[in-house]
Amino acid sequence: MKDSELFMKKTDLNELRKDPLLGRWVAVLNRSMPPSEYTMPPQDAHEETCPLCRGREEEAPKEIMSIREPGNQHAWLTRVIPNFNPVFKIEGDLGRRGDGMYDRMNSIGANEIIVESPEHGRPPEDLGLDQMTKVILTYRDRITDLERDPRLRYTLIYKNAGRNAGAVFSHPISHLASTPVIPKRVKEELDGAKQYFAYKERCIFCDIMREELRVGSRVINETRYFMAFCPYASKFPFETWIMPKRHSCSFQEIRHEEIEDMALILSGTLKKLRSLFTDISFNYFIHTAPNRVPRKDHWHTLGEDFHWHLEIMPRFLNTSGFEWGSGFYILTTSPEDASKYLREA
């Protein structure tokens, strides 16, 4: 979902369709773009007209939540609004049904914009520790709130920074998408972790952290509660994962002291990436357990086999037919070398 889809014309409910071969769902927008629109350059909003800036709140959809300056209720620091033209919409029923041999449902869910700062052009690594802490608090509160809706199975928080990463706006924002199905990429992680747990009776993510600390060569940074490292078999060069040392399947169960610490390691890692690559584009996203999975009980192992984390994906090179046709990736810089560059940055 590109930022440019933010301002598309409002339409009726979109449709979700299931790929019969791979089991993946796709969203089909109700209003089809004609070929001519594909060549139009994406439109950024200039600071003078940006509807995400402080003072222009009435030009944006109605606020869902905000964190405000203590003692000044007019001055918001972070703010969440619905997407201008959401792909997933909260009203309606799931409407699961067949379509010939295929399967479809309504595109129920939530699509929100998390405005990370009132300042228009602030780069994410320069938000400052206090502000980054508030951004992470905002992430947590939105996931916690949306988890109450029984139709929603998953909430993904993600960020697009830079044109190559799908960003259009200069105003610093993150995105939120809640979906009525567990997304394929998340399902694969859950399944992989479950399989490992079934065999080893240990969390694969905890094992990965222990292994990375033992080897050391792929670790970038450690704080009290988190570690940042370049995964052994990354998809993209300089890919970095940030993982909580305390085992927990759910991001929304993060503790207060951990939030500040996460802000520290996330800001630090983004600063390091920027110091190596001035014009870097990147995405990051949080992978947490699906909604409505009971996370605590004293006799089963629910929640023991997953471990939430944040993945940062630098977007340098265009993927080619090789990656799309095979799902096989080529790392032009080894995780060990990438980690060394980042450690020393």
Add this chain to the structure above:
Amino acid sequence: MKDSELFMKKTDLNELRKDPLLGRWVAVLNRSMPPSEYTMPPQDAHEETCPLCRGREEEAPKEIMSIREPGNQHAWLTRVIPNFNPVFKIEGDLGRRGDGMYDRMNSIGANEIIVESPEHGRPPEDLGLDQMTKVILTYRDRITDLERDPRLRYTLIYKNAGRNAGAVFSHPISHLASTPVIPKRVKEELDGAKQYFAYKERCIFCDIMREELRVGSRVINETRYFMAFCPYASKFPFETWIMPKRHSCSFQEIRHEEIEDMALILSGTLKKLRSLFTDISFNYFIHTAPNRVPRKDHWHTLGEDFHWHLEIMPRFLNTSGFEWGSGFYILTTSPEDASKYLREA
């Protein structure tokens, strides 16, 4: 794998590493690129110096095969050479071994460039029917040859056309990558098709073609032996699949009369895409059965559950954190509308 990797410095054997969570393999290049090289623009070879042009054969690696003009053995029409700096290399053993908790092996395989025409700047849709037939013949002969190597499990033929699709060179080429593992994306298709077959006792691809012919709204084009359509749950807008009507799991078992017919429908579809989008970038790739799968026997169902095909993926929009974090895709033009535009193009 970008075309720009064609000319990278020669190094020793690269390494394959397995993602412990998702089971996906990645190739780690032996010579790591430093951060500074990521900002360098890719270098195209001008026509005056292009080592893929006729007359400059000695500047390229030694030819593997070629199709030549009848009666003129100096004039090649299509030509296959090893990649200038292959990611996968034919010499050596697999060397599967552990690496702490992880798994690795040597990057054994093949990496070839299929030069589609002696003419430097010829766009793929303008190769002409005769030449496209020879390109497809070349694809078939290379897959057939590489299938004999018992270390290789899969051969992927793919094409990058246009900068957004990872292409760097103006000379028309396709790529070939043979790998010692079945790539994840192919494995998922095989598994999906097998699951469907187990339940329905019918090939899912044959069922999809029947359904598409029944509905009609997603069909672009039909020839005697092939059909082209926009899949019900495409990943990208204007994505098009070309599928043989005759059930066959292996592209390399294509019949002579089918090759010409495939050239016709592939050229025609690419022409249609170009007429809608002047500057289109796209990838295409062939999905065929893995090597060493017995394809015929009279009492089992081997080969009955897979059906080779070619996928064309237009590359308009940057993918964002949403797609990478979720594996969920958003179609800005419905397959029905895309198919209508293409039918009428």
